[in-house]
Amino acid sequence: GESVGLHLPTLSVQEGDNSIINCAYSNSASDYFIWYKQESGKGPQFIIDIRSNMDKRQGQRVTVLLNKTVKHLSLQIAATQPGDSAVYFCAENLRTGGFKTIFGAGTRLFVKA
Amino acid sequence: ETGVTQTPRHLVMGMTNKKSLKCEQHLGHNAMYWYKQSAKKPLELMFVYSLEERVENNSVPSRFSPECPNSSHLFLHLHTLQPEDSALYLCASSQALGGGGGNTIYFGEGSWLTVV
DSSP, X not given: OOOXXXXXXXXXXXXXXXXXXXXXXXXXXXEEEEEEEEOTTSOOEEEEEEETTOSEEEOSSEEEEEETTTTEEEEEESSOOGGGOXXXXXXXXXXXXXXXXXXXXXXXXXXXX | OOSEEEEOSEXXXXXXXXXXXXXXXXXXXXXXXEEEEXXXXXXXXXXXXXXXXXXXXXXXXXXXXXEEEETXXXXXXXXXXXXXXXXXXXXXXXXXXXXXTXXXXXXXXXXXXXXX
16 A cells, blocks of 8 residues: 555654654655655755665765665654754655655654753 | 745635635746645645646545646635635645655645634
8 A cells, every 4th residue: 555654753852862763654666765854833844865776875964764675764863953853754755656755644853952 | 945935824714715825936846736734644745736737636625726827836726615624735846746866845834724
């Protein structure tokens, strides 16, 4: 089936610690997996994506890991800051039957000072 | 500032009203989208336009009517809505259809709709 889901609805971390947000997907016909950040009162903002033929991609303070064997995606945020507090969505871009980007339910990240 | 501007930011309408949401993108993109975001639900894709042609309609009720007069503007016309249609409506655009790999989907700030 086509579904993208998140393991945890909320995550609370101490400022300065690393955060790991997980996501499970069920469709193998995706060419990209994408992470978005949504702050309160704003629209989702692109963070990083990874092509389906890659296992890891790094950005500024963020790393995305893709495990196709278990259909698992994770976003790692290094040295989490208060400004990282937001809802994080994973999404997969399907290329079968036309265009479709499916979003997960979202994980709310709380950063404690 | 994402380059995608939505107006109005907030809208309260009665069930018999007719209103419209407007979206404008300043990114030179060719694809535009309407998404619905409800509390505790994933983002739901409503409509997709590519080069002003509708390419996807995800079983959206006819009380929602999109219009794309050119590649920079997208409207969502609302008529006889139900209270359960209250949500955040997000407009987005990308260079070409799809998301990821250079076709990043950029979202506007959204229009908060309350149907009373």
